[in-house]
Amino acid sequence: MNSNSKxxxxxxSGLVGSSILRELKKQxxxxxxxxxxxxxxxxxxNQVEEYFKTKQPEFVFMxxxxxxxxxxxxxxxxxFLYQNSMMILNIMEAIKNFxxxxxxxxxxxxxxYPKENPQPIKETRFMTGPLEETNKGYAVAKGLGIVATQLYRQQYNIQSxxxxxxxxxxxxxxxxxKNGHMIPSLIKKFVEAKKNNTSLTFWGTGKPRREALYVDDCADACIYLMNNYEEKELINIGTGFDYSIKEFIAILEEVIDYKAQINWDTSKPDGTLEKRTDITRLKKIMPNFAPRFFQAGLKETLKADFGWKN
Ligand SMILES: NC(=O)c1ccc[n+]([C@@H]2O[C@H](COP(=O)([O-])OP(=O)(O)OC[C@H]3O[C@@H](n4cnc5c(N)ncnc54)[C@H](OP(=O)(O)O)[C@@H]3O)[C@@H](O)[C@H]2O)c1
Known part of the structure; x- marks a missing residue:
């Protein structure tokens, strides 16, 4: 991409897209x-076809x-199945045709990725085992999108x-x-608990470990890959390190400066104990990729979304 590329x-307008736009402008x-x-x-x-016919973008972040x-x-x-499938198929067809x-x-x-994986999870795990039941529609649609990028490349030479x-x-x-993801929900719960001086209840034991990728680090990687990557193989964008739920909570307590009374509802399931992505492939292409720790990203997030002054 150069500075005038379309x-x-x-x-x-979303979490990832707004970050990509911010980073593109910055660069x-x-x-x-x-x-x-x-x-x-x-x-x-029809709308998608018309867009590609008239705009002819050189690069698309989907x-x-x-x-x-x-x-x-x-x-x-x-x-989740229908919308995520149709969006990417409409786009791939319109690119191919127009x-x-x-x-x-x-x-x-x-x-x-499949429900069960050796840790850390390599890209080669894609489509190798039974899926998590809770997000099957989303997973099948996203999997279809990945396969679409590979097959339109194979058959029509689309750079995807x-x-x-x-x-x-x-x-x-x-x-x-109610409908959101784990990390923003944790942040919001802590901010609310501090405001109202209330206790917090979490499911399970607090032992499961999860990654937390600050969205601007993901955007950086996406822009870098758009400029430097040209293969059909998938690329993980993870952090390479993770935190237990209890560790997330300790960081939130410290950064938000609120020591909450925490209750653990151990009658509820923990879910998968570990889900860490292998980022060897990304680091080979982008050796300088250095995602920030949760403390640092959390402070940025609190400033941007909760008017935090520190
Ligand atoms: N958030 C995460 O933790 C996470 C993790 C892994 C992967 N991802 C992936 O990253 C991508 C972005 O996620 P996000 O968290 O940024 O999502 P988000 O904040 O919910 O934003 C969704 C975006 O999709 C647009 N959109 C939805 N339906 C559309 C339609 N019919 N036509 C045109 N635009 C439509 C929305 O546009 P409007 O606002 O204009 O409706 C919005 O900009 C997704 O593909 C997701 O699977 C996200």
Missing amino acids: ITVFGG GYQNLDAPRSKELNLLDK VAGLVGGIYGNMTHPAD SPQTKILFTASTCI IAVMPTNMYGPNDTYDL
């Missing part, structure tokens, strides 16, 4: 387009999607790459305690 970010890219779903509904094949936590996935599994010079980067997610980001958090996140 670059489109689909999903530019001097000027010719950016980020249509909202109201202007361009990616579920509408980070739009129907995204949510366990509750959202369990209550709307068909919507804008074959476009290079596209598609974000899937590490949560679509796919990445697997891990759990993210950061400015402009969705803080929906």
Whole structure:
């Protein structure tokens, strides 16, 4: 990409898309387009075709999607399947038919790897075992998107790459305690508990370990890969380190400066004990990739989304 390349970010209002836009601007890219779903509904094949016919973007970051936590996935599994499948298929067909010079980067997610994995999870685990029941619709659709990037490349020479980001958090996140993701929910619960001076209850034992990728580090990697990666193989974008839920809580207590009374509801399941991504492949392509620790990203997030002054 050069500073005048025509670059489109689909999903530019969301957590990842807004970060990619911020980073692109910071790095001097000027010719950016980020249509909202109201202007361009990616579920509408005709609108998508028209967009590629008229705009002919050179680079597309496809980070739009129907995204949510366990509750959202369990209550709307068909919507997650349908919408995430149709968006990427409409785009790949439109690129093939009307804008074959476009290079596209598609974000899937590490949560679509099989339920059980040797740790850390390598890219080669994709489609090698039974899926987590709770997000099957999402996982199948995202898996379809990855395969689409590979097959349109194979048959039509479309320059398409796919990445697997891990759990993210950061400015402009969705803080929906019912439908949201684990890390933003934890942050929001702590901020609320401090405000109201209340206790907090969590499921399980607090022992499961999870990664936390600050969204700007993911955006950096996506932009770098758009510029430097040209293969069909998937690339994990993780951190290489993780925290137990208890460790996340200790960091939140310290940074937010609130020692909450924590209750553990051990009648509820812990879920998978460990989910860490192997980032060897990414580090080979981008040796300087150095995702920040949760303390640092948390402070940035609190400043951006909660008016935190420290
Ligand atoms: N958040 C995470 O922790 C995480 C982890 C791994 C992977 N990912 C992946 O990263 C990508 C972005 O996630 P996110 O957390 O940034 O999502 P998000 O904050 O929920 O944003 C979703 C974006 O998708 C757009 N969108 C939804 N339906 C659309 C439609 N029909 N037409 C056009 N645009 C539509 C929305 O646009 P409008 O606002 O204009 O409707 C919004 O910009 C997703 O592919 C997700 O699978 C996220």
